[in-house]
Amino acid sequence: MATSDFYHPSLAFLxxxxxxxxxxxxxxxxxxLLLPPLAAIYAAxxxxxxxxxxxxxxxxxxxxxxxxxxxxxxxxxxxxxxxAGIVFSLHVNDKAQHVSALLYVTGGFGCLLAGDYLTLFVxxxxxxxxxxxxxxxxxxxxxxxxxFRYFLYHVAGGLLLLAGLLLRYRLTGSxxxxxxxxxxxxxxxxxxxxxxxxxxxxxxxxAWLPDAYPRGTVTGSVFMCAYTTKTAVYVLARAxxxxxILAVAGTVMAVYGVxxxxxENNARRILSYHIVSQVGYMVAxxxxxxxxxxxxxxxxxxxxxxxxxxxxxxAGAVLYSAGTxxxxxxxxxxxxxxxxxxxYMVAALSISGMxxxxxxxxxxxxxxxxxxxxxxxxxxxxxLAAVGTFISVGLKLPYFAFxxxxxxxxxxxxxxxxxxxxxGMAFLALLCLAQGLYPHMLYKYLPxxxxxxxxxxxxxxxxxxxxxLLGFSGLAFFVMRKVIEPHKALNLDFDWFYRLIGRxxxxxxxxxxxxxxNVWTVVWDKVxxxxxxxxxxxxxxxxxxxxxxxxxxSAVGVKGLGTLTAFLQNGRLQHYLGLMVVLGxxxxxxxxxxx
Amino acid sequence: xxxxxxxxxxxxxxADQLAPGRxxxxRNAFLALLALIAILxxxxxxRHPHFGVDAYPFFWPIFGLVMGxxxxxxxxxxxxPLIKRxxxxxxxx
Numbered sequence: 001m002a003t004s005d006f007y008h009p010s011l012a013f014l015x016x017x018x019x020x021x022x023x024x025x026x027x028x029x030x031x032x033l034l035l036p037p038l039a040a041i042y043a044a045x046x047x048x049x050x051x052x053x054x055x056x057x058x059x060x061x062x063x064x065x066x067x068x069x070x071x072x073x074x075x076x077x078x079x080x081x082x083x084a085g086i087v088f089s090l091h092v093n094d095k096a097q098h099v100s101a102l103l104y105v106t107g108g109f110g111c112l113l114a115g116d117y118l119t120l121f122v123x124x125x126x127x128x129x130x131x132x133x134x135x136x137x138x139x140x141x142x143x144x145x146x147x148f149r150y151f152l153y154h155v156a157g158g159l160l161l162l163a164g165l166l167l168r169y170r171l172t173g174s175x176x177x178x179x180x181x182x183x184x185x186x187x188x189x190x191x192x193x194x195x196x197x198x199x200x201x202x203x204x205x206x207a208w209l210p211d212a213y214p215r216g217t218v219t220g221s222v223f224m225c226a227y228t229t230k231t232a233v234y235v236l237a238r239a240x241x242x243x244x245i246l247a248v249a250g251t252v253m254a255v256y257g258v259x260x261x262x263x264e265n266n267a268r269r270i271l272s273y274h275i276v277s278q279v280g281y282m283v284a285x286x287x288x289x290x291x292x293x294x295x296x297x298x299x300x301x302x303x304x305x306x307x308x309x310x311x312x313x314x315a316g317a318v319l320y321s322a323g324t325x326x327x328x329x330x331x332x333x334x335x336x337x338x339x340x341x342x343x344y345m346v347a348a349l350s351i352s353g354m355x356x357x358x359x360x361x362x363x364x365x366x367x368x369x370x371x372x373x374x375x376x377x378x379x380x381x382x383x384l385a386a387v388g389t390f391i392s393v394g395l396k397l398p399y400f401a402f403x404x405x406x407x408x409x410x411x412x413x414x415x416x417x418x419x420x421x422x423x424g425m426a427f428l429a430l431l432c433l434a435q436g437l438y439p440h441m442l443y444k445y446l447p448x449x450x451x452x453x454x455x456x457x458x459x460x461x462x463x464x465x466x467x468x469l470l471g472f473s474g475l476a477f478f479v480m481r482k483v484i485e486p487h488k489a490l491n492l493d494f495d496w497f498y499r500l501i502g503r504x505x506x507x508x509x510x511x512x513x514x515x516x517x518n519v520w521t522v523v524w525d526k527v528x529x530x531x532x533x534x535x536x537x538x539x540x541x542x543x544x545x546x547x548x549x550x551x552x553x554s555a556v557g558v559k560g561l562g563t564l565t566a567f568l569q570n571g572r573l574q575h576y577l578g579l580m581v582v583l584g585x586x587x588x589x590x591x592x593x594x595x
Numbered sequence: 596x597x598x599x600x601x602x603x604x605x606x607x608x609x610a611d612q613l614a615p616g617r618x619x620x621x622r623n624a625f626l627a628l629l630a631l632i633a634i635l636x637x638x639x640x641x642r643h644p645h646f647g648v649d650a651y652p653f654f655w656p657i658f659g660l661v662m663g664x665x666x667x668x669x670x671x672x673x674x675x676p677l678i679k680r681x682x683x684x685x686x687x688x
Contacts, residue, residue: 144688262670335602335610342605371645379645387662404618408610459637467632468655475629476663478622484667491687492678499685 007051011039017102017567063115088424089219104130134220161195200232207495214268242289250284291451296366307350314344332408358435378408
């Protein structure tokens with residue numbers, strides 16, 4: 001998996017995950033965790049295009065190292081994010097959490113470099129497994145329950161993908177993973193699309209995300225917010241560019257996410273709904289399918305991983321320090337956690353598309369591309385989502401957690417935040433700013449270089465348009481700040497239907513199917529077993545008297561010997577002693593009379 | 596002394612902003628900035644309108660303000676009352 005012009009980024013993550021449980025427990029092993037991300041960064045920027053690592057297995061050719069401009073740009077941001085995530089989690093002593101994260105990232109890189117559906121499926125499932133443990137290892141009842149739901153849901157999504165790729169193989173005779181034309185798509189392609197859409201959190205298949213991510217470990221959710229949905233965006237961009245249904249679905253996602261985020265009280269659930277919304281921009285860009293919107297989707301995925309990682313880091317830091325992530329319990333933390341607030345605001349302004357920050361150079365590219373393609377409702381829907389994003393993440397969350405939304409909470413004890421968490425946050429904050437100020441450092445890696453010059457973010461009109469849109473959205477928040485105040489509540493989402501289906505299946509098994517099973521058991525006991533016993537007796541008789549007779553009665557002899565030894569080995573000490581005496585006398589007689 | 600009871604310069608600055616009168620200063624600064632942005636929107640023309648209506652001055656300020664007001668009102672006053680349940684509705688907690 002490593003040659004002079006290729007190194008697979010998953011390799012070191014996998015090796016570290018396998019070795020970590022056996023490393024001595026003096027905590028120096030934590031520094032070794034930095035090696036896989038550094039190697040991945042080296043690989044992501046250095047690997048050359050081509051199919052580098054192929055395996056032949058059962059007559060199939062598996063491509064594990066497919067590198068092209070699309071996989072490269074995603075690999076780069078995955079590698080950078082893995083370094084930030086590992087640094088942010090260096091204080092964690094629980095090896096199980098690190099192993100889960102390492103396996104999860106292994107799966108992520110494996111998917112990016114998969115050149116065929118079978119390889120993709122294997123790494124896809126590895127991601128599901130690793131991320132399930134990142135939720136479960138939070139070790140609360142609600143986390144464990146959420147992890148089981150998450151796993152069940154992703155198994156179902158994985159099965160859709162598996163069914164699709166096997167049926168596709170039957171139809172085409174190939175597992176090749178490349179673009180599929182919407183006009184010639186088969187039912188197998190639609191199954192694959194559904195499997196991808198589960199992981200992309202496309203509405204209404206999205207509810208696993210706001211269910212699980214707020215319940216993950218502080219550090220685990222930082223990894224999860226970056227990899228699962230963006231891997232799905234990557235595979236959609238590779239296989240389904242220009243599919244009309246994705247343009248519609250992406251726009252719905254963008255608006256749906258901000259609607260739910262605007263009413264939520266839980267900080268990490270607000271951010272989770274904003275993953276749905278922001279991934280909506282990417283899915284819409286893929287659906288529109290022009291070079292500029294595909295570039296926009298890739299650029300936005302890159303920027304999104306950085307600022308969303310930073311948002312989950314800073315919200316996680318608040319949870320780590322204050323012990324809660326509910327806005328109605330927080331307030332006025334700006335002066336008590338000032339640098340967390342600064343990092344949070346860098347990420348919040350980035351996601352809002354504010355000039356100077358990286359969301360401004362990525363989000364606007366997708367919207368402009370949709371408008372250029374005369375997709376008015378897509379473009380306006382994404383602009384509406386931008387308004388909602390700034391109101392809920394840029395203003396509501398910090399207003400009620402950090403600023404003057406409520407009186408400062410001076411009594412709550414705050415736990416010190418480890419320095420490595422600050423380092424991880426500062427690293428991503430600097431990147432968000434650098435990309436915003438110098439977009440070329442992002443644009444030069446975009447997959448469709450011929451279209452990069454079609455969009456220039458830093459024009460006077462683009463800047464003033466963004467300031468007008470966001471500034472007056474801010475005015476709407478200022479006017480309605482009492483209305484939008486969050487309160488404790490659970491807002492029903494599509495997981496209500498998932499749970500209904502789950503309860504329906506449970507009912508089906510525990511009532512009608514169980515009743516049928518009970519009747520069958522009685523029938524079997526009365527009729528089936530008797531017939532079976534009769535047949536057994538007949539074949540046993542035949543075996544003893546016919547077959548055994550042919551092989552010279554050996555079976556009867558062995559059986560008799562076995563019965564005798566079983567009789568002798570009855571566990572009674574006095575019998576053993578008696579046997580010893582008899583055996584001793586026999587041996588004595590043999591030698592005495594024999595010689 | 597507890598960890599956060601020794602604020603650094605940024606913590607002290609932010610704490611000072613809650614002093615009486617300061618929030619009003621910030622509010623006025625925000626409103627002045629909005630006025631400046633609106634004027635700049637008049638001065639700097641949109642040379643490449645996409646939807647037709649976005650060629651008019653103040654389209655984007657009105658879009659941001661009106662959509663923001665509608666979104667917050669619809670979400671908090673119409674949608675949430677319909678779908679709101681107690682936090683432990685599913686018995687997960």
